[in-house]
Amino acid sequence: MNTDRHAIVRVIGVRKTFTMGKVEVEALKGVDLEIFAGEYISIMGPSGSGKSTLFNMIGGLDKPSDGKVFIDEVDISQLDAYELAWLRNRKIGYIFQTFNLIPVMTALENVTLPMTFAGMNEDEARDKGMELLELVGLAKRHHHKPLELSGGQQQRVAIARSLANDPAIILADEPTGNLDLTTGEEAIELLRSLSQDRGVTIISATHDYKMLNVSDRVVWIRDGMVDRVEKREELDISVGGIGETAGAEA
Amino acid sequence: MEKRVFGPEGKGGVRRAIVLPWSKSLEISFKSLRVRFFRSMITVSSLVLAVSFLSFVLSSLNVAEGVLASGGADAAKRLLDAGYDVQVDAGTVAMTPKERWIVFLSMLVCAVGIVNAQLMSVTERFREIGVMKCLGALDAMVLRLFLLEAAMQGLAGSLAGALLGALFASLTGWIRFGWDALAFMPASGFALSVAISVGGGLMLSLAGVLYPAVVAARMRPINAIRAEH
Numbered sequence: 001m002n003t004d005r006h007a008i009v010r011v012i013g014v015r016k017t018f019t020m021g022k023v024e025v026e027a028l029k030g031v032d033l034e035i036f037a038g039e040y041i042s043i044m045g046p047s048g049s050g051k052s053t054l055f056n057m058i059g060g061l062d063k064p065s066d067g068k069v070f071i072d073e074v075d076i077s078q079l080d081a082y083e084l085a086w087l088r089n090r091k092i093g094y095i096f097q098t099f100n101l102i103p104v105m106t107a108l109e110n111v112t113l114p115m116t117f118a119g120m121n122e123d124e125a126r127d128k129g130m131e132l133l134e135l136v137g138l139a140k141r142h143h144h145k146p147l148e149l150s151g152g153q154q155q156r157v158a159i160a161r162s163l164a165n166d167p168a169i170i171l172a173d174e175p176t177g178n179l180d181l182t183t184g185e186e187a188i189e190l191l192r193s194l195s196q197d198r199g200v201t202i203i204s205a206t207h208d209y210k211m212l213n214v215s216d217r218v219v220w221i222r223d224g225m226v227d228r229v230e231k232r233e234e235l236d237i238s239v240g241g242i243g244e245t246a247g248a249e250a
Numbered sequence: 251m252e253k254r255v256f257g258p259e260g261k262g263g264v265r266r267a268i269v270l271p272w273s274k275s276l277e278i279s280f281k282s283l284r285v286r287f288f289r290s291m292i293t294v295s296s297l298v299l300a301v302s303f304l305s306f307v308l309s310s311l312n313v314a315e316g317v318l319a320s321g322g323a324d325a326a327k328r329l330l331d332a333g334y335d336v337q338v339d340a341g342t343v344a345m346t347p348k349e350r351w352i353v354f355l356s357m358l359v360c361a362v363g364i365v366n367a368q369l370m371s372v373t374e375r376f377r378e379i380g381v382m383k384c385l386g387a388l389d390a391m392v393l394r395l396f397l398l399e400a401a402m403q404g405l406a407g408s409l410a411g412a413l414l415g416a417l418f419a420s421l422t423g424w425i426r427f428g429w430d431a432l433a434f435m436p437a438s439g440f441a442l443s444v445a446i447s448v449g450g451g452l453m454l455s456l457a458g459v460l461y462p463a464v465v466a467a468r469m470r471p472i473n474a475i476r477a478e479h
């Protein structure tokens with residue numbers, strides 16, 4: 001990884017404090033992180049370590065109590081409502097752990113909604129939506145509502161939706177958290193191919209060690225702070241047994 | 251090959267292009283109502299009742315005017331005896347203060363009911379709204395979707411209510427005063443009563459959704475996304 005690569009995400013001294021009544025919880029205690037364009041980053045850490053919180057900061061879904069997040073060197077706290085909406089709509093694809101599909105819409109409608117917001121006409125959107133559903137292997141189920149699909153299928157619809165407007169960054173919060181082994185591997189493979197073939201930057205919070213094999217770097221978070229950052233090469237050694245298949249991947 | 255966010259021009263390259271065409275808004279609102287048909291029916295039913303009462307009172311006055319036109323002084327006495335507020339010279343019949351008060355109260359109760367039902371609908375759809383906002387929906391779009399839904403509910407409910415009330419007023423008029431009351435009834439006045447009722451119901455529906463819709467539009471997506479954890 002050469003150092004002159006473009007930093008697509010730059011997190012500088014980000015803190016986040018939640019106040020619940022009189023109790024203050026410091027979820028992030030000063031995180032610094034640089035993510036380069038086209039990278040596949042996994043954020044690992046125990047439950048409650050602040051992964052989702054960091055994820056929300058990077059995605060512009062929440063504001064840091066202190067510190068700054070830059071996307072393409074633009075401070076996202078300076079964006080107005082339109083620019084933020086544009087960012088969420090066109091440039092960042094979100095995959096949530098709980099899928100967050102819209103229950104009253106069919107799979108296809110869920111996938112095409114961001115395209116509609118982006119001003120794409122209906123026919124084009126339908127074609128592209130079907131293409132994306134095809135990509136995740138669900139073209140035949142396009143008229144089903146989320147509740148008529150299995151967890152894994154819903155997650156695949158969510159992945160298709162995240163790709164709707166060809167985002168530059170995909171933020172995935174535990175994308176395999178609700179999937180079984182096989183579908184989990186399929187989802188990971190899909191994300192990997194996106195990062196490799198399309199140059200999409202993938203940032204994924206995860207508990208899933210399968211993810212490590214495909215990540216360029218792994219950011220270990222502990223207690224609201226970055227514990228260490230490892231490149232894949234180093235990982236093979238440190239994770240050892242768990243990274244068995246890494247050799248085949250690399 | 252790397253994808254950039256803002257491109258080489260930086261933030262200047264951001265086009266302010268988040269849209270939701272009217273046709274699509276209508277489609278989404280309509281589907282949303284259809285999916286939650288039962289809940290929509292409950293919201294609408296209180297409106298139907300209030301509007302049909304308004305329409306009943308207004309068109310009963312038209313019927314009474316019909317009686318007045320058909321029977322002259324004798325009819326005026328009958329109407330006065332029946333408790334109507336008759337202006338014999340002008341040939342018109344007005345609402346009694348008591349009727350006015352009851353109509354006002356029924357509209358008020360209905361408005362409160364609509365606010366309540368719509369607030370519940372917003373709470374129910376918290377997550378859905380949050381997801382839309384995560385996908386780029388602007389506050390104004392969320393507001394528009396709720397207003398459109400309320401307009402559709404308002405229009406359907408008011409139409410049903412107004413026709414129901416007018417029909418009922420005609421029916422009671424016919425039973426009480428005979429066929430002449432309807433035959434001599436001023437048609438334009440009757441149409442106006444129905445129109446006023448429809449318009450009033452629509453306004454009521456829109457007024458009732460205003461606050462809930464603003465709550466929905468202002469909601470921060472992060473709260474909705476987190477809601478389940």
Ligand SMILES: Nc1ncnc2c1ncn2[C@@H]1O[C@H](COP(=O)(O)OP(=O)(O)OP(=O)(O)O)[C@@H](O)[C@H]1O
Pocket residue numbers: 018019020025026027045046047048049050051052053054476
């Ligand atoms: N909105 C909030 N209000 C109060 N506390 C919060 C809020 N969001 C997060 N926290 C707290 O911040 C800490 C970090 O939470 P976060 O959701 O980021 O953890 P996580 O690493 O994503 O955990 P998991 O792996 O279980 O998803 C936790 O202690 C949590 O209780």
Ligand SMILES: [Mg+2]
Pocket residue numbers: 051052053173
């Ligand atoms: Mg989390």
